[in-house]
Amino acid sequence: MKDYILIKKKTAFGCSMAAITLMTAAVVLMFRHPSETRHKPAIVETMSYNILKANGKSILFFRDITKDSILRDADIKPDNIRYGSKITVSEKDLHSIVKRYKAFLKDRQIELTEKEAEMDYFIKRHNVRDEGFDMIAKHYDKLSEESIAVGKIINTLSVITDSTRLxxxxIVSHEDTGRKPYSGIFVETDGGIWRYGTWLRTKREGKGISHDGKGNLICGTWNADTIVEGRRTDGKGTYHGHFNKEKEAEGHGSFAAADGTYYEGRWVGGLRNGFGFELGRSHMKAGEWMNGVYKGERISYTSERIYGIDISRYQHGKGRKYYPIYWNRLRITDLGRLSKKNVSGVVNYPVSFVYIKSTEGISIRNRYYAADYKQARKHGFHCGAYHFFSTKTSATAQARYFIRNSFFKKGDLPPVLDVEPTHKQIVKMGGETALFNAIRTWMRIVRQHTGVKPVLYVSQNFVNKYLNAAPDIKKDYNIWIARYGEYKPDIKLIYWQLSPDGRVNGIHGDVDINVFNGYEDSFDSFIKTERIK
Incomplete structure (x- = not known):
């Protein structure tokens, strides 16, 4: 009996120790990191890519084929391809895919050329002191690199003919990972996260996959339970950049739209706010955005910019009161007060160019034009003449009247046609078509006489309402825009009349102040190529 009791005690003790051991093991397992208990398979695929071969020779490397028959991530080297899907396709279908891909590449090359031209225009007229210049220049370099890469692929595929064997x-690379743990990427779901194969109610930290309030997928990096940077794709395109706590775009980010339009800049609450640029195939908008709406470029006024004035008889007074212009004293001392301006330092700028009104219609002449023109040239100013267009008389007669009463000497600036009709005046003369035909006629006659392309002066309102109806004029002639606001006009231009109420030392009263679209190097180039020879 004692032996039995002893055996029972030993058995009970052994069972108790076993239970304690199991409980301890369970607790240890409970608090051990899941990565210590769950492992990848020993052999995993670490890299793969597809090779397009022509007559047995490897010519192109790519990831996979899209449903639009595009070779995804194609390159002449496989270095940047991490994973390539297995593809099964007949040689006949492969020939069709390559043909469609060639067409896609040619269109992409044209698109890149158009976008580079838009950015090149911006870069030539700005410098590192302008807001956003470095960001835009960086994207320009990126487009240039892609353009070169596309050209190389097109050249590589040019060897393929209908008889080429495709x-x-x-290629697949594997690695024996041994006992390495699963990746630390988490997936947010049901109020918690899945990580290492386990659902956890814990803070989000590191790389993960989630979705925003609209159900759009987000892949990003979290810090202290908040996403700080990531990529979100929706039906309109893909955003890449910083986010706020509500998973809205906020801070710096870029958006690549499905139609090929690209935006990069500042975001607040999911909308474009602050400085940014939008680039399409035929347009580029760089400047301030407010709640998703483009406002324009707010430039900084410094002594490095090129300023000019335009004058008429009004700078000499009204009625019988006469005021002379002291040409040896000319300095711009005020840029006008109709709008806010970002001025750096004190406004005390030299006058780099002068335009003088010569004629209006077929019967009005500026009686001070000849004297002002001679004095401007005598004092070394780049100067030119402008004509105020009338909707009541023929463009041919106006052009001849302007030529007959104006000077066009070697070194002069190109002449200007000032067009400022009201909507009623446009309707009365026969509508937009009649107006633009008249403008073309005047420009052609004056160009033939002077040997240079005239400049068209219009308002921003005219640009918005009418100028798109005459794309040839918009493309073929330099534009001078009058816009009295804090933002630069949204169009390719040569001059911007930024105020009608500026002040110039040496001239009585208000003066129209203009700024050249570019810095000294661009202005020098303009003078060399556009002035009268």
Whole structure:
């Protein structure tokens, strides 16, 4: 009996120790990191890519084929391809895919050329002191690199003909990972996260996958339970950049739209706010955005910019009161007060160019034009003449009247046609078509006489309402815009009349102040190529 009791005690003790051991093991397992208990398979695929072969020779490397028959991530080297899907396709279908891909590349090359031209225009007229210049220049370099890469692929595919034998092979690299843990990427769901194969109610930290309030997928990096940077894709395109706590775009980010339009800049609450640029195939908008709406470029006024004035008889007074212009004293001392301006330092700028009104219609002449023109040239100013267009008389007669009463000497600035009709005046003369035909006629006659392309002066309102109806004029002639606001006009231009109420030392009363679209190097180039020879 004692032996039995002893055996029972030993058995009970052994069972108790076993239970304690199991409980301890369970607790240890509970608090051990899941990565210590769950492992990847020993052999995993670490890299793969597809090879397009022509007559047995490898010519192109790519990831996979999209449903639009595009070779995804194609390159002449496989260095940037991490994973390539297995592809099964007949040689006949492969020939069709390559043909469609060639067409896609040619269109992409044209698109890149158009976008580079838009950015080149901006870069030539700005410098590192302008807001956003470095960001835009960086994207310009990126487009240039892509353009070169596309050209190389087009050249590589040019060897393929209908008789070329095509095939696809796949290269796969494997690695024995041994006892390495699963990746630390989490997936947010049901108020918690899945990580290492376990659902946890814990803070989000590191790389993860989530979705925003609209159900759009977000892949990003979290810090202290808040996403700080990531990529979100929706039906309109893909955003890449910083986010706020509500998973809205906020801070610096870029958006690549499905139609090829690209935006990069500042975001607040999911909308474009602050400085940014939008680039399409035929347009570029760089400047301030407010709640998703483009406002324009707010430039900084410094002594490095090129300023000019335009004058008429009004700078000499009204009625019988006469005021002379002291040409040896000319300095711009005030840029006008109709709008806010970002001025750096004190406004005390030299006058770099002068335009003088010569004629209006077929019967009005500025009686001070000849004297002002001679004095401007005598004092070394770049100067030119402008004509105020009338909707009541023929463009041919106006052009001849302007030529007959104006000077066009070697070194003069190109002449200007000042067009400021009201809507009623446009309707009365026969509508937009009649107006633009008249403008073309005047420009052609004056160009033939002077040997240079005239400049068209219009308001921003005219640009918005009418100028798109005459794309040839918009493309072929330099534009001078009058816009009395804090933002630069949204169009390619040569001059911007930024105020009608500026002040110039040496001239009585208000003066129209203009700024050249560019810095000294651009202005020098303009003078060399556009002035009268």
């Amino acid at each position: 095939e696809i092979s796949r």
